[in-house]
Amino acid sequence: xxxxxxxxxxxxxxxxxxxxxxxxxxxxxxxxxxxxxxxxxxxxxxxxxxxxxxxxxxxxxxxxxxxxxxxxxxxxxxxxxxxxxxxxxxxxxxxxxxxxxxxxxxxxxxxxxxxxxxxxxxxxxxxxxxxxxxxxxxxxxxxxxxxxxxxxxxxxxxxxxxxxxxxxxxxxxxxxxxxxxxxxxxxxxxxxxxxxxxxxxxxxxxxxxxxxxxxxxxxxxxxxxxxxxxxxxxxxxxxxxxxxxxxxxxxxxxxxxxxxxxxxxxxxxxxxxxxxxxxxxxxxxxxxxxxxxxxxxxxxxxxxxxxxxxxxxxxxxxxxxxxxxxxxxxxxxxxxxxxxxxxxxxxxxxxxxxxxxxxxxxxxxxxxxxxxxxxxxxxxxxxxxxxxxxxxxxxxxx
Numbered sequence: 001x002x003x004x005x006x007x008x009x010x011x012x013x014x015x016x017x018x019x020x021x022x023x024x025x026x027x028x029x030x031x032x033x034x035x036x037x038x039x040x041x042x043x044x045x046x047x048x049x050x051x052x053x054x055x056x057x058x059x060x061x062x063x064x065x066x067x068x069x070x071x072x073x074x075x076x077x078x079x080x081x082x083x084x085x086x087x088x089x090x091x092x093x094x095x096x097x098x099x100x101x102x103x104x105x106x107x108x109x110x111x112x113x114x115x116x117x118x119x120x121x122x123x124x125x126x127x128x129x130x131x132x133x134x135x136x137x138x139x140x141x142x143x144x145x146x147x148x149x150x151x152x153x154x155x156x157x158x159x160x161x162x163x164x165x166x167x168x169x170x171x172x173x174x175x176x177x178x179x180x181x182x183x184x185x186x187x188x189x190x191x192x193x194x195x196x197x198x199x200x201x202x203x204x205x206x207x208x209x210x211x212x213x214x215x216x217x218x219x220x221x222x223x224x225x226x227x228x229x230x231x232x233x234x235x236x237x238x239x240x241x242x243x244x245x246x247x248x249x250x251x252x253x254x255x256x257x258x259x260x261x262x263x264x265x266x267x268x269x270x271x272x273x274x275x276x277x278x279x280x281x282x283x284x285x286x287x288x289x290x291x292x293x294x295x296x297x298x299x300x301x302x303x304x305x306x307x308x309x310x311x312x313x314x315x316x317x318x319x320x321x322x323x324x325x326x327x328x329x330x331x332x333x334x335x336x337x338x339x340x341x342x343x344x345x346x347x348x349x350x351x352x353x354x355x356x357x358x359x360x361x362x363x364x365x366x367x368x369x370x371x372x373x374x375x376x377x378x379x380x381x382x383x384x385x386x387x388x389x390x391x392x393x394x395x396x397x398x
Contacts, residue, residue, distance in 0.1 A: 211223075
């Protein structure tokens with residue numbers, strides 16, 4: 001049985017090199033054993049832009065089915081999409097259809113591989129010009145490096161085939177019943193690019209790994225996906241192919257710069273006009289303190305001559321002067337000078353007691369002078385007094 005299966009696998013492999021690349025998706029590797037169920041695993045995070053996810057799948061080798069791990073692969077040309085391989089029931093056998101690169105995602109048997117490949121088309125992202133945008137509803141990407149992302153749950157629900165048993169083949173007993181849709185048939189007959197040589201090396205590495213076979217792992221491979229992306233291999237796009245225009249990515253940033261400059265000039269002139277008004281008002285206010293200083297100079301000369309005449313005859317006047325030396329009076333004068341200047345007419349007669357406060361300021365300066373003057377004055381005054389009295393006394397006896 002093993003020799004028969006291996007012989008049937010070698011014959012299609014020899015014919016594989018003779019068939020054009022655009023038709024390799026139709027090549028069948030027929031075996032009589034159904035592939036195992038698809039294992040459940042976590043998708044590695046996409047580390048850089050413009051990488052396409054190629055889901056893992058079961059392939060046939062010398063020792064039966066083996067698992068080819070999923071991997072991130074650079075697109076061979078701008079706008080290329082990956083159609084994964086699949087197994088299909090045909091004429092009592094399970095045939096293998098290889099994957100390919102093309103402008104559109106073709107038919108892959110309705111197998112739900114996950115991560116955007118829900119069975120119909122691809123819901124994991126789309127090309128926007130030269131940049132691929134990822135639908136983070138089903139794809140994991142490093143958003144600190146990749147900024148072209150969006151979320152669309154509607155397309156995911158519309159392109160998903162419910163497969164709770166994780167069946168890995170189409171048709172036959174227990175298989176997925178999903179015939180190709182018209183658009184899938186059109187994409188299947190387009191000119192394709194085969195898997196890159198790095199994808200072929202990835203396939204060959206899994207094929208020689210004994211732990212990847214079902215006989216060794218019981219349908220649970222240890223390596224289900226690789227985190228490191230495969231190297232890039234560039235190919236020319238099919239003749240007449242035009243990459244999708246960048247409509248969604250360019251429209252969003254174009255609207256942002258227009259709104260920013262429009263709002264800035266409107267807000268700036270308003271505060272500028274308001275700021276000019278208060279600047280003109282403080283100018284006249286500055287002139288008011290100048291007028292306050294002038295009346296202060298006028299009362300000084302008027303009060304000075306009046307107190308000089310009165311304290312001379314009265315000896316008790318200088319003794320009463322220290323009593324009002326509380327110094328609240330001069331503090332009240334500047335407060336009343338700002339507003340009650342018209343009321344100054346009434347307190348004019350009160351200007352006489354006010355000089356007592358003014359000499360207070362002069363008192364500390366002439367304090368040494370009155371101390372020297374009163375000493376000589378009282379001595380000469382008692383001396384002439386007796387002289388006047390002696391004169392009349394001398395006259396009487398004569």
